Amino acid sequence: MPKSMTGYGSSLTRTDDWSISWEIKSVNGKFLDLKWKIPQTMYGSVAEWEKTIRSKAARGRVELFLKIQITDPDRLGLELDTTMLQAMLGQLDKLAKEQGHSFVPDYNTLLSMPSLWKDSGNVLDPQFASDVQAGLVTALNDWNQCRTREGQALREDLLARIQVLKSIVLEIREVAKDIVKDRFVLIQERVNQLLEQVDVQVDDSRMLHELAILSDKLDVSEELTRLDAHLKAIESILDAGGEMGRKLDFLLQECFREINTCGNKVQKHELGARTVAFKAELEKCREQVQNLE
Numbered sequence: 001m002p003k004s005m006t007g008y009g010s011s012l013t014r015t016d017d018w019s020i021s022w023e024i025k026s027v028n029g030k031f032l033d034l035k036w037k038i039p040q041t042m043y044g045s046v047a048e049w050e051k052t053i054r055s056k057a058a059r060g061r062v063e064l065f066l067k068i069q070i071t072d073p074d075r076l077g078l079e080l081d082t083t084m085l086q087a088m089l090g091q092l093d094k095l096a097k098e099q100g101h102s103f104v105p106d107y108n109t110l111l112s113m114p115s116l117w118k119d120s121g122n123v124l125d126p127q128f129a130s131d132v133q134a135g136l137v138t139a140l141n142d143w144n145q146c147r148t149r150e151g152q153a154l155r156e157d158l159l160a161r162i163q164v165l166k167s168i169v170l171e172i173r174e175v176a177k178d179i180v181k182d183r184f185v186l187i188q189e190r191v192n193q194l195l196e197q198v199d200v201q202v203d204d205s206r207m208l209h210e211l212a213i214l215s216d217k218l219d220v221s222e223e224l225t226r227l228d229a230h231l232k233a234i235e236s237i238l239d240a241g242g243e244m245g246r247k248l249d250f251l252l253q254e255c256f257r258e259i260n261t262c263g264n265k266v267q268k269h270e271l272g273a274r275t276v277a278f279k280a281e282l283e284k285c286r287e288q289v290q291n292l293e
Contacts, residue, residue, distance in 0.1 A: 001148055001152065001241045002148075002154065002155045002238065002241060002242075002244055002292055002293070003057075003144070003147040003148055003150075003151040003292070003293045004147045004151045004153065004154055004292060004293070005027065005028040005029065005059055005060035005061075005147070005245070005292065006026060006027050006028060006060075006147070006150060006291055007024075007025075007026050007143050007144070007146040007147035008023075008025055008026075008143060008146050009022075009023075009024040009139045009141070009142035009144070009145075010022060010139055010142060010148055011129050011135045011136075011138035011139040011142065012135075013134065013135045013138075015131065016071075017070065017072065017128070018069065018070040018071065018128060018131070019068070019069040019070060020066070020067075020068055020131055020132055020135045021065075021067040021068075021135075022065070022135045022136055022138070022139035023064075023065040023067075023139065024063070024064055024065075024139050024140065024142075024143040025062070025063045025065075026060045026061060026063070026143070027055075027060065027061050028059075028061070028290055029059060029060045029061040029292050030059065031059060032053075032057055032058060032059055032060060032062070033060070033062065034050060034053060034062050034063070034064065035061070035063045035254060036066075037064065037065045037066070038065070038066035039066065040078070040114060040117060041078055042066060042068075042132070045129070047084065049064075049133075049136060052133075052136065052140065052212050053140065056144055057144075057293065058293055059287070059293050060293065064136075066132070068132075069124045070128075078117055078118075079117070079118055080110070080117060080118075081115075081116050081117065081118050082115060083114075084116060085110070085116055085281070088116075089105055089114075092105075101217060111180050114289060132248065150291075151292060151293070154288050154291060154292055155238050157288055158248075158285055158288055159235065159238060160287070161281055161284060161288075162231055162234055162235055162285070163284050164281050165231055165255075165278060165281055165282065165285075166228075166231055168274055168278045168281070169224055169227050169228060169247050171274050172220070172262065172274050172275070172278070173221075173224050175274065176219075176262075176266060177220065179218055179219075179266055179271075207224060220262045220264055222263070223259075223262050224258075226254075226258050227255060230251050230254050230255050230258070231255070234251050234252070235247060237251075243293055244292055244293070245289060245290075245291075245293055247288065248289045248292065249289050252285055252289060256282060259275050259278050259279060260275075263275040
């Protein structure tokens with residue numbers, strides 16, 4: 001099943017001792033980019049958590065928020081670095097005396113100075129650590145369900161657009177099938193007119209050969225065949241599931257290349273309008289594919 005890179009998930013765990021809230025938000029990105037917004041004391045678990053996330057996602061910019069409310073502060077293992085604090089206060093007191101001022105510390109400011117707080121080295125309560133991990137898994141599952149729902153919606157939209165593109169290819173094929181013949185006759189008439197004006201005789205077989213080569217340059221049947229193959233491949237990838245964003249993006253680029261060649265080869269109003277319509281629909285497909293993992 002295809003997944004969108006855009007999604008949201010959350011979980012909330014409450015016990016008598018603590019409350020643990022996880023929130024996950026993601027948008028599209030070329031690679032898996034994780035941004036952690038968690039309490040300082042929990043960063044030691046990030047490496048293990050990343051393994052869990054990478055088992056569930058391959059691409060996208062993901063923000064993870066962890067909020068903890070706990071009744072026993074000692075469980076968090078947070079400790080004030082009194083050695084650094086005393087050194088800082090000593091320096092500030094010295095500076096104040098040199099300037100002839102009195103120094104009265106404002107201890108409330110310590111709350112906004114993360115460099116003064118360190119991990120006490122206490123081992124986290126096993127049940128607390130387990131609840132945090134379980135909460136993350138629950139939030140990830142919720143997030144994945146959201147991404148799957150949106151991925152399915154994107155898949156259905158893309159399949160519908162592929163049908164539109166296929167119908168345009170059929171129209172182009174119908175318009176283009178007589179172009180080579182018509183242009184051959186037109187060029188032949190024009191060349192004959194020019195030869196009559198200058199009164200020059202040219203070997204008919206040689207002229208027909210050159211005209212055939214020139215007319216064949218207007219043939220877009222090969223490009224249309226490749227377009228059909230690319231569109232069928234896109235349908236197969238959408239049906240297969242799994243990671244598909246990069247594959248689809250590549251195939252859509254190939255479709256752009258083929259339709260551009262068609263437009264450049266045949267300068268005809270009826271064909272030009274259809275190539276423009278094809279490109280417009282193809283661009284909508286590319287916008288949708290940018291969100292697929």
